[in-house]
Amino acid sequence: MLDRDHLDDLGKAEVFAVLRGGRAVARRIAVDELVVAAHLADLYDAASMTGLPSMLPIVSERLVTLGGVGTPQVSEFAATELGHHLACGPDAAAALLADALDLRHRLPGLWERLLEGEVDAWRARVVAQETRRLPLEAAEWVDARLGETRRSITGVIGQLVADALRRFDPETFAQREAERLDGRGVFLERPGPAGTGLTTRVAMVLDTPDAAVLDATLDDLATIHAVLGDESPLQVRRAKAVGTLTNPQLAMDLLAGDLTTHATTKTTGSEARKGVRGRSAVVYLHLDACDVANLVADGTDGGGSIERLGPATLDLLGEWLSRPGGIARDGITLRPVLETTRADTVDSRTPPAWMREQVILRDRTCVFPDCTRDARSADLDHIEPYVPVDQGSPPGQTRPDNLAPLCRRHHRLKTWTGWTYRRDGWDTDSRPLYEWLDRHGNPALPRHLLEPADS
Numbered sequence: 366m367l368d369r370d371h372l373d374d375l376g377k378a379e380v381f382a383v384l385r386g387g388r389a390v391a392r393r394i395a396v397d398e399l400v401v402a403a404h405l406a407d408l409y410d411a412a413s414m415t416g417l418p419s420m421l422p423i424v425s426e427r428l429v430t431l432g433g434v435g436t437p438q439v440s441e442f443a444a445t446e447l448g449h450h451l452a453c454g455p456d457a458a459a460a461l462l463a464d465a466l467d468l469r470h471r472l473p474g475l476w477e478r479l480l481e482g483e484v485d486a487w488r489a490r491v492v493a494q495e496t497r498r499l500p501l502e503a504a505e506w507v508d509a510r511l512g513e514t515r516r517s518i519t520g521v522i523g524q525l526v527a528d529a530l531r532r533f534d535p536e537t538f539a540q541r542e543a544e545r546l547d548g549r550g551v552f553l554e555r556p557g558p559a560g561t562g563l564t565t566r567v568a569m570v571l572d573t574p575d576a577a578v579l580d581a582t583l584d585d586l587a588t589i590h591a592v593l594g595d596e597s598p599l600q601v602r603r604a605k606a607v608g609t610l611t612n613p614q615l616a617m618d619l620l621a622g623d624l625t626t627h628a629t630t631k632t633t634g635s636e637a638r639k640g641v642r643g644r645s646a647v648v649y650l651h652l653d654a655c656d657v658a659n660l661v662a663d664g665t666d667g668g669g670s671i672e673r674l675g676p677a678t679l680d681l682l683g684e685w686l687s688r689p690g691g692i693a694r695d696g697i698t699l700r701p702v703l704e705t706t707r708a709d710t711v712d713s714r715t716p717p718a719w720m721r722e723q724v725i726l727r728d729r730t731c732v733f734p735d736c737t738r739d740a741r742s743a744d745l746d747h748i749e750p751y752v753p754v755d756q757g758s759p760p761g762q763t764r765p766d767n768l769a770p771l772c773r774r775h776h777r778l779k780t781w782t783g784w785t786y787r788r789d790g791w792d793t794d795s796r797p798l799y800e801w802l803d804r805h806g807n808p809a810l811p812r813h814l815l816e817p818a819d820s
């Protein structure tokens with residue numbers, strides 16, 4: 366416990382020790398709360414109920430199910446009484462009981478790690494809540510996957526739950542997918558108080574290919590507007606481009622480079638189209654060849670996944686791929702991704718396109734601990750620093766094995782401050798793991814790996 370009267374005596378090292386110690390105690394208390402809640406649920410089981418036939422005009426004590434399928438029922442009064450003692454509402458108390466029961470009965474591996482102090486209570490509770498609506502066997506499948514991964518459980522849980530549903534309850538998975546697509550729409554916010562009606566906020570929920578094409582088209586029109594003399598910032602020009610799209614003929618003329626009637630400056634069509642990306646939007650689909658084969662053979666829809674978005678039914682992906690004008694039109698490329706393990710090497714510093722693509726697909730994000738910057742916008746770093754050819758470089762320095770994506774911030778940190786890293790095995794989802802050392806040689810752990818609590 367902090368001695369507040371002697372705060373001024375503490376140096377940096379003591380301050381960090383106090384803070385770390387406090388965090389360790391808080392973590393232990395949060396785990397104990399779950400353990401005690403699970404025990405309390407046992408004390409409120411069917412045998413504990415009064416069992417008196419109701420002589421009153423109200424129904425007698427009932428059992429309720431708080432957790433997911435496979436968890437025991439408890440008396441309806443458990444949450445009310447617990448809430449009173451924790452000074453929280455009955456709903457928060459019911460949530461604590463439900464999380465504790467789900468962890469103990471549906472996620473035994475995670476429960477074990479919780480008791481061992483390897484997992485934060487709040488992370489375990491997130492998993493309990495995310496998996497609650499899954500069938501029992503699907504929750505157990507998620508539990509087993511979580512036991513294998515060395516990544517943050519809260520980082521991977523969303524994708525795992527979607528995958529579990531796709532595997533164990535494809536009907537519900539397809540139904541939820543359809544519900545999400547039914548949620549598409551374009552919404553205009555109501556005008557606010559007088560004086561703020563100059564602009565109107567518009568929200569759109571589109572499917573991903575449409576959104577990608579819209580985004581690229583707005584960029585192209587914004588570029589054309591700039592060439593035609595519009596000096597507004599990019600986002601303002603994108604907003605104006607939405608206005609342009611409401612006049613389809615004008616939009617088509619501009620995008621086709623026919624600017625004779627629209628130019629405010631003396632600009633030719635070809636000049637105006639400089640810098641225009643050609644409305645190329647790419648959505649990456651990850652398909653497992655076995656899943657496609659199963660669909661063809663017996664109609665089993667094992668689904669696929671959309672890069673950065675998660676799993677989808679093959680039905681939906683097929684609809685996107687065959688959308689009229691979809692792939693063929695200038696607008697969008699749906700690029701099926703086949704896992705590749707090509708291992709050729711090159712001697713130049715810059716990797717060829719196929720190698721860059723392979724490394725991006727493999728690592729997906731910057732590989733610094735907890736960094737989530739997209740690998741597509743990252744630099745490809747040589748893990749063993751590249752030695753120029755004229756300085757006697759060994760051959761084949763540029764190879765997938767020796768490359769990893771680093772966002773600019775972490776690339777600079779590694780290049781200028783002496784932080785180092787090396788590849789340290791592979792995770793269960795075929796993504797490499799990395800071990801980082803800070804400039805003093807201390808391991809830099811991801812946030813979810815808890816320091817052992819001081820005894």
Ligand SMILES: [Zn+2]
Nearest residue numbers: 731736772775
């Ligand atoms: Zn980064």
